[in-house]
Amino acid sequence: MNVLIYTSFITEQCLKRRASEQYRSFAGQKKILMLARALESLGHTVDICSTSYAKTIDRAFTEDLSPRVRAIHAPTLGLFGKTSFFKKTVGTAFNIYWLVRHYRKYQLVIFYNFHVEFSVPALMAKRLFELKIVMDYEDGLFNDKGYQGGFYRLLEKTVYREANGFVVVNMGLKERIHLFCREEKPFVVINGFLDTQLLAQNRVRKMGSVQKVAFTGNFNRGFGFDELLQYINHWPEGFTLMITGRAGPQEEGILHDRVKDLPNICFKGYLDTNEFEALLKGVDVFMLLNNPDSDSNKTNFPSKLFDYLSRNCLVLSTPNPVLKPYYLLRNFVLLKDFPDDLKRLKEMCESQAPDANELFSLHDDILRSLEGFLEEVICCDGFT
Numbered sequence: 001m002n003v004l005i006y007t008s009f010i011t012e013q014c015l016k017r018r019a020s021e022q023y024r025s026f027a028g029q030k031k032i033l034m035l036a037r038a039l040e041s042l043g044h045t046v047d048i049c050s051t052s053y054a055k056t057i058d059r060a061f062t063e064d065l066s067p068r069v070r071a072i073h074a075p076t077l078g079l080f081g082k083t084s085f086f087k088k089t090v091g092t093a094f095n096i097y098w099l100v101r102h103y104r105k106y107q108l109v110i111f112y113n114f115h116v117e118f119s120v121p122a123l124m125a126k127r128l129f130e131l132k133i134v135m136d137y138e139d140g141l142f143n144d145k146g147y148q149g150g151f152y153r154l155l156e157k158t159v160y161r162e163a164n165g166f167v168v169v170n171m172g173l174k175e176r177i178h179l180f181c182r183e184e185k186p187f188v189v190i191n192g193f194l195d196t197q198l199l200a201q202n203r204v205r206k207m208g209s210v211q212k213v214a215f216t217g218n219f220n221r222g223f224g225f226d227e228l229l230q231y232i233n234h235w236p237e238g239f240t241l242m243i244t245g246r247a248g249p250q251e252e253g254i255l256h257d258r259v260k261d262l263p264n265i266c267f268k269g270y271l272d273t274n275e276f277e278a279l280l281k282g283v284d285v286f287m288l289l290n291n292p293d294s295d296s297n298k299t300n301f302p303s304k305l306f307d308y309l310s311r312n313c314l315v316l317s318t319p320n321p322v323l324k325p326y327y328l329l330r331n332f333v334l335l336k337d338f339p340d341d342l343k344r345l346k347e348m349c350e351s352q353a354p355d356a357n358e359l360f361s362l363h364d365d366i367l368r369s370l371e372g373f374l375e376e377v378i379c380c381d382g383f384t
Helices: 012-018 026-041 081-105 116-129 146-162 172-180 196-201 225-233 249-259 273-281 304-310 321-326 340-350 356-382
Strands: 002-007 045-050 061-066 069-073 108-112 132-137 165-168 187-189 212-216 240-244 265-269 285-287 314-317 332-334
Touching (some): 002 026, 012 061, 026 069, 081 116, 108 116, 108 356, 116 132, 146 172, 165 172, 165 356, 172 187, 196 304, 212 273, 225 240, 225 249, 240 273, 304 314, 304 356, 314 340
Parallel strands (some): 002 045, 002 108, 045 069, 108 132, 132 165, 165 187, 212 240, 212 285, 240 265, 285 314, 314 332
Antiparallel strands (some): 061 069
């Protein structure tokens, strides 16, 4: 089967061509690539039609990512800020153009959320060309304020009604779908995908004396910043904590002040690709920040967990309902009593032995779930 994915996917080649290295969500981009690879491993051919929203004027270009996966990068005309509406318009127009030119090639369209540049072309694929469409669903766009949030809430009702199935990042989103769509449609909960190539490279990991811990990502208030400060305040001797990522100016200022006199804690800020990858290679344990009361738990999942597991590293976390399915993994270190458990961190980490075979089994389970879902989508309503 030939699959078309509408999303925003920023690759190294895209950054080089467009001189735009200011923004890249490593976990988000990895998740898209791993979805494409998962589809490829199931025998499908994948085109990722991407609006990368780079800063410079450029024409569209294609990029082969593997034998059966390629990215088609749309032009963006260098539109920013107050012109972002037109940026979305350009992206929508290109995605429609690609569909009209190539619709005969595809049997399935997967689109990310109900962003207009992804959902409108997908709806056209179904209405005009009778293609099956599936929404890859995360983020609470319906929570946005102002005219944009109102537009999203209007568009989502149409998307729920027209989509042939849903890949959702957690069960909370199913409840949202059922608010507007009473019809039972195929859906599957997939929190993320493992990179089996990376996991194979790290199949054997000798933990020895665990020393280096890292947090990577955003840490704004409401998404775990208060918990990060608790880690810093109670951080045990003998461990180095490296923090990289972004937050608002206020949070970053507070963090700088807290760690400036602590020799074993370092805030490195935002890193470029090469610096980031170099940091990851030297880490024994990765930390997840959680706010169990955050509304994001109903619409999101920390997909960076799967990148950490793909490296066969330990993952340090406090309790969070969305993470419960992973508590029993040998790679998962759960701080049930936080922050007091940090006193036992050395003992807890060195009692864990990462298990690559367990992670390969997890990957196989995810693939089976995806395969069964796709069969249900394609075969329903008389399609074969």
